[in-house]
Amino acid sequence: MHDTDDPLLPPFDTRIAVAVRDDLEAWQRLNVTAFLASGIAAAHPHLVGRPYADADGTAYLPLLGMPVLVFEASAPTLVAARERAVRRGLPIAVYTADMFRTGHDAANRAAVAAVAGPELDLVGCAVHGPRNAVDKVLKGASLHP
Structure with a gap:
């Protein structure tokens, strides 16, 4: 950890990474990235910064307080990332192809629960952890163009 013990100040000891499948439509990539980033924020509230405000005093919601790296990966790379x-x-956090056909959170959870982990049709995943561990999990993925 660094001198201030503030995980939201560089240098960052941990990494947030999202990987989306390389054959998705642009809208699907954005949707999956947003959902997966929300999973990281929900699981790690200490990574969310303070609310924003502009010079006029208009308040804005807080955001994740560190960079989020977005990768693209093949289907087999996502399967391997989940396993690692x-x-x-x-x-x-995972997002499956079946979740595109549901309309709410309970249906999404049911779609994931219906399939064994190794058989999930992953279209994205997100992880947060030590930089080295996250890099090893996402081995084979490349930064999203």
Whole structure:
């Protein structure tokens, strides 16, 4: 940890990374990224900064307080990333192709619950953890263009 013990000040000891499948439409990539980033924020509220305000005093919602790296990956790379995260005990958020066909959170959870982990049709995943561990989980993914 750094001198201030503030995880939102550089240099960052941890990393937030989102990986989306390389064959998705642009709107799907954006949707999946937004959902997965919200999972990281929900699981790690200490990574959310303070609310924003402009010079006029208009208040804005807080955001994640550190960079979010967005990657693209093939379907097999996402499957491998899920397996590595699970094996390392690194919490992971997932988004499956079936979730595009649902309309609410309970249906999304049911779609994931209906399929064994290794068989999930992943279109994205997100992890937060030590930089080295996150890099190893996402081995084979490349930064999104």
